Amino acid sequence: MTYSSQQVLILLAVVPNVVAALLAALKWRRLPISIRPLAILTVFALLTEIISRVLWLLKLSNLFLLPIYISVEFGLLVWLYSQAIDRQWIMRLRWPLTVGLGVLAILEEQLKLPRAPAYNNLSRLMESASIIVLALAYYHSALRQPKTAYIWREPLFWVSTGLLFFFTGSFLIYTVTNFAFYYHRPLVMQLWVVHAGLDALLYTTYAYALWLSLKT
Numbered sequence: 001m002t003y004s005s006q007q008v009l010i011l012l013a014v015v016p017n018v019v020a021a022l023l024a025a026l027k028w029r030r031l032p033i034s035i036r037p038l039a040i041l042t043v044f045a046l047l048t049e050i051i052s053r054v055l056w057l058l059k060l061s062n063l064f065l066l067p068i069y070i071s072v073e074f075g076l077l078v079w080l081y082s083q084a085i086d087r088q089w090i091m092r093l094r095w096p097l098t099v100g101l102g103v104l105a106i107l108e109e110q111l112k113l114p115r116a117p118a119y120n121n122l123s124r125l126m127e128s129a130s131i132i133v134l135a136l137a138y139y140h141s142a143l144r145q146p147k148t149a150y151i152w153r154e155p156l157f158w159v160s161t162g163l164l165f166f167f168t169g170s171f172l173i174y175t176v177t178n179f180a181f182y183y184h185r186p187l188v189m190q191l192w193v194v195h196a197g198l199d200a201l202l203y204t205t206y207a208y209a210l211w212l213s214l215k216t
Helices: 005-012 015-026 033-057 065-082 088-110 122-143 155-183 185-215
Strands: none
Touching: 005 185, 015 033, 015 185, 033 065, 033 155, 033 185, 065 088, 065 122, 065 155, 088 122, 122 155, 155 185
16 A cells, blocks of 8 residues: 555654653653643544544544544543633533533534535534634733743643644634535645644644643
């Protein structure tokens, strides 16, 4: 089986995820409780990625994994931020938001119409917008506290920076994928290469945040 250069880049994008997951697993006992939701997420993401790629190699559908992944990822990130941002609205809305997004992702996958768009991206768009809001809320909260004068020393700063880049890029990508699918097919693969690059950047910031949390 031969792969194009674009497919190789997409396959290699998992390397930072492997590094982050290994760091999370090997240093679990030393990690602060506040950062453990991120550690769980990196391990879960790697397991999901492995299963997804095995199914892809076997030419089996892996789309059923998406609603599960979206729900768990969003829930863990909301849990992570709810410990860092002193905002009552996060505590009140974290479960309704997580369950609601999970239900939306499942319905989106199960209720596909024959003439529906090639990519059902509504749940991904909603997740992207929600995480962007959480990341910006963290910046706003952290910059108002004297103890974060050196904010770049905070693990959650790097997590938020990675999330902001990833989900802003993802929001734009998910917005145009269906247009590209119908009107410019070669662009679709290029978009997924960009997405893979953003994913690699995200897990690089995750790994750095986990490492930094061991130093503080």
